[in-house]
Amino acid sequence: MIVAARNNPRFRTAGLAGVLAGVLLAGGCTSGGGPEPDGQAPGSPSTSAAPAKGLQVKLVTMAKVPPGGPSATRAARQAAPGLERFLDRYLTAAFVRAAGGEAGWDGLIGLFDKPVRASARKQLDALSLGADAPKVSAVRPSRASARAVVLYGERRPAAATVRLAFDGTADTAQGSGQVHLRSVLQLLATGEGWRIAAFDSRTGPPK
């Protein structure tokens, strides 16, 4: 009999309809309450409905130090917070704050070294949300990771190569979609802090 029920489309449909009805019924029971003002039920774990997760770049740093300088391990540890802050600023300007297109790009362009700013401004689509920014209402980061090789001068970081990966979800009026960045950034320590002196970057679906 069990075999017959399985093979009979009528019974299968009835079973699926029952499950569906049950799911709809149960769903109706749980969706009655509205969200908390912060968009998250009290005591519940963080969910995709929660406010955008804070951007946190996971950074792995290596250092190349001069003879007689600090140890490579110590130098890498010293350099990491500043680099992390810089990459955070970059991704915030390029994606999180760029959403809506109202912030403009001056903040992002200011993170580039002067001799490469004009090139960066012409190639924003490969470095940020770019021309898509106006149609995006929010970007929710899901992954930001970087590997850095830092070159020390006598006592402080002088230059660095950073491989940066960023993935997130962008919300638009038509729906949500993925945004991606994969970049190699050559950084230079200037009086104003780290600046991007050269780049090789792409956005869109990762290869």
Added chain:
Amino acid sequence: MRRGLTWVAALALVAALAAGLVVAASPRRPATAQDAPAVTVQRAHAASATPTLKRRVVLLTIGSDAGAPKFGRGGAMESGRADALQLVVIDTVKRRGSILSFPRDSYVPIPGYGTNKINAAMAFGGPRLLVATFEQLTGLTIDYYALTSFDGLTDIVNKVGKVQVNVDMNLRDAFAGAFLDKGKRNLTGGQALAYARARKTLPGGDFDRSRHQGQLLQGGLATFQRQVAEDPAKVMTWLGVIRDEVRTDLPFPELVRLALLATDVPASGVKNIAVPSVAGNAGGASVVRLLPGAYSLFGRLRAGKLS
């Protein structure tokens, strides 16, 4: 049949309850844009850029015969004789360049010291006087100099992991320790130095030697570019080696920008030019005299050309 239907209905009820429990246990989700269908927000874009510097950069590279303890040569690099002299001219807009190789015995006016072999200028007044000598000779403004020694050259090559050079002749020079066959060769630090020094057994003597020194620079550029294409962090390796082995008046940020620019200047677009000259004699000493063609070349460079 009736029992079968009852069984199916019971199963459906259990499944419905289970599913309901799962949903009820899930956090409440307000309707947001993420519930909307997935869309393509971002299309694929790719871009790269290196620094755009001023139109032309002129760099004097100097190999000193002093300051190399590993080779038994004491003293300071800056007060030695400049035995390898290349004027590197880079057009940063066209991303092309020239390496002008000068024989070390070129007999030229040295500001404040009469006329002498060009390699003596550094011994008289350090790299600054050598730069002034070159500026007076060529009429070009030299932006920076970069100075190293025998130790420096061998260490640079060994630390970056050999340099590929197009060796242009079979070499069997016991004086310099150069034993190389013609063709593309990956040279160790010792071999690179030997190639840069070999002179006595070469048909063109000092002329061949200065050409080989230019080839080493070309090979260094090509090796740098190949390594950086495979691993962009190699830029830091090379900069670290230069930081440790080269004395220069190039501010570090400019050095970084130039190195990044160099990744974008095809090695094939950098010519190695031996400055036209001929062997001669001055006061009983053998010297090299620059030919009129040398001064024409300097004139073309002043006019913005590269050869």
